[in-house]
Amino acid sequence: MRSLLVRIFLSxxxxxxxxxxxxALGGYYYSERIRQAIDDYEISDTVIAASTALDTEGRPGLxxxxxxxxxxxxxxxxxxxxxxxxILRRHVPPRVARMLRRFAQHRNSSTGHRREPRNLRPARPxxxxxxxxxxxxxxxxxxxxxxxxxxxxxxxxxxMLLLAILVSASVxxxxxxxxxxxxxxxRQATVSIAEGDLETRVADSMGRRRDExxxxxxxxxxMADKLQHASEQQIELSRNISHELxxxxxxxxxxxxxxxxxAGNLTExxxxxxxxxxxxxxxxxxxxxxxxxxxxxxxxxxxxxxxLVQDVVENVRFECRSDGIDDVTVQFDPTCxxxxxxxxxxxxxxxxxxxxxxxxxxPSGGTVTVQLDQSADQASITxxxxxxGIPDDELDIIxxxxxxxxxxxxxxxSQGTGLGLAIAKRAILKNKGTIKASHASKGGxxxxxxxxx
Numbered sequence: 001m002r003s004l005l006v007r008i009f010l011s012x013x014x015x016x017x018x019x020x021x022x023x024a025l026g027g028y029y030y031s032e033r034i035r036q037a038i039d040d041y042e043i044s045d046t047v048i049a050a051s052t053a054l055d056t057e058g059r060p061g062l063x064x065x066x067x068x069x070x071x072x073x074x075x076x077x078x079x080x081x082x083x084x085x086x087i088l089r090r091h092v093p094p095r096v097a098r099m100l101r102r103f104a105q106h107r108n109s110s111t112g113h114r115r116e117p118r119n120l121r122p123a124r125p126x127x128x129x130x131x132x133x134x135x136x137x138x139x140x141x142x143x144x145x146x147x148x149x150x151x152x153x154x155x156x157x158x159x160m161l162l163l164a165i166l167v168s169a170s171v172x173x174x175x176x177x178x179x180x181x182x183x184x185x186x187r188q189a190t191v192s193i194a195e196g197d198l199e200t201r202v203a204d205s206m207g208r209r210r211d212e213x214x215x216x217x218x219x220x221x222x223m224a225d226k227l228q229h230a231s232e233q234q235i236e237l238s239r240n241i242s243h244e245l246x247x248x249x250x251x252x253x254x255x256x257x258x259x260x261x262x263a264g265n266l267t268e269x270x271x272x273x274x275x276x277x278x279x280x281x282x283x284x285x286x287x288x289x290x291x292x293x294x295x296x297x298x299x300x301x302x303x304x305x306x307x308l309v310q311d312v313v314e315n316v317r318f319e320c321r322s323d324g325i326d327d328v329t330v331q332f333d334p335t336c337x338x339x340x341x342x343x344x345x346x347x348x349x350x351x352x353x354x355x356x357x358x359x360x361x362x363p364s365g366g367t368v369t370v371q372l373d374q375s376a377d378q379a380s381i382t383x384x385x386x387x388x389g390i391p392d393d394e395l396d397i398i399x400x401x402x403x404x405x406x407x408x409x410x411x412x413x414s415q416g417t418g419l420g421l422a423i424a425k426r427a428i429l430k431n432k433g434t435i436k437a438s439h440a441s442k443g444g445x446x447x448x449x450x451x452x453x
Contacts, residue, residue: 007211011175015168022164046077047127047139054131062129062137063087078140079129087137096140099126103138182206182213189220196429198228242283249280285419288349300431303344305379305451306334309372312351320359328362330355332370338379340451342431347451350427350435353420354383354447361387361445379451385444395437399425 046069053065066079066088078096079087086092092100103126127139185202192200201224206217253276260269313332320326340347358368366386373380390398390405397403402418424447428435433451440446 008175008179011171015171019164019168050077050079050139051129054129054137058132059087059135062131076142078142080138080140082136093142096142099140100138182217186216186220189224193224193227196426198224198231200224238286242286245279245283249276249283252276282419285423288419288423300341300343302339303342303347304337304339305347305381306337306372308344308347309351309370309381310334312348312355313370316352316355316359319356325359327364328359329367330359330370331367332372334372336372336374336379338372338374338451338453340379340431340453342433342451343427346427346430350424350449351381353424354449357420358383358385358387358445358447361385363387374453377453379453381449381451383447383449384440384442386440386442387444389439389443389445390437395439398437399435 050062050065053061057064062079066077069077078090078092080092080096080100081087084092084097084100129137129139131137185205189200189202201221202217203221206213208214209217253273256269256272256276260266263269309332313330317330320328320330355368355370362368362385368386369382369384371382371384373382394405398405399421401422403422404418425435428449428451431451433449435447435449438446438448
């Protein structure tokens, strides 16, 4: 069946048809058994036996005959006297009493006519017996529950109801599962693509289907192929441009040095050198991000996080002193040494970019705190600074490539390129970890990195 719409329609239609069919069949069988039970015992030898007992022994004989009826009889026989009382003093069901009243009204209205056609014999819906003393007894047959319902007793009713619930629940669950399972798979695939895994595909599990879901799976994979191809082209273009820029940039520095030797150390030369350094740094970050975007053949290896973070802290401290930022303190006192399996180079790059960002945004005399923790299944690295922090609406987008906060974008002296945290996120994702930003307890920015043990 190729159409999901047809499958859903037929499934619901089948459930309704089965329910209606069982209800109709049960009602028909029920009514037929009642009719058959009444017909069989109103015209059978039972009535003749009652007549014989009444004729030979009178009312006592009729009572004795009624008491001696076999218990397995599928009907209950009531014998009602003219006072409307059962001769065995049993409770007369309300339905029997109503029938007797209607029969009496019908009989009285029939005998009250002044003239009746000779060819008319009024109907007698109930069997009556006349005793030797002219006492009239009315026989009323009520089907027992067992007469038409050995299969329809209370226990069987409950069993049938339970069976109907189980069948309908099973069909409904199978239908709901058939619909929601591929939807859940699509959701997982979209989340993976949103997180950067452009190699995610769904046709392997659903592409062979010939319904709408199969078509959607193939279209989804086609879209993912195009996205991956476009991303690879963009990364390749960025890498090529960066490489091509490196050569003229190197020649520019050589020419700058030659010009400086001939003309002396002019202020303009210092400005050109500064901008060339910034451009070289930007190109280096673009190349670093491009390398992280591509899948290489580097193998994961055990990494001691305490040693890695300690090396990064020392490097950042040295860089800060060389850049004149020697009044910001970086605190790191490891209390554990978690071992993760990952890529040391990528992890080091992530930590360097996060620490540099924290130091550069810390006020004079501020402190950057680095904390390393370990639990049963993961290790966490927390970096907190004492800067001005960022607004809530920027906490999730500061990891986007080339994104700069509104505060940094308005400062002409800001040296950031907007790639540092993007490189950090890409490196952490490569190591199957997570990174998120939040507000620090003292008002700055808090970056938390989690890696699986």
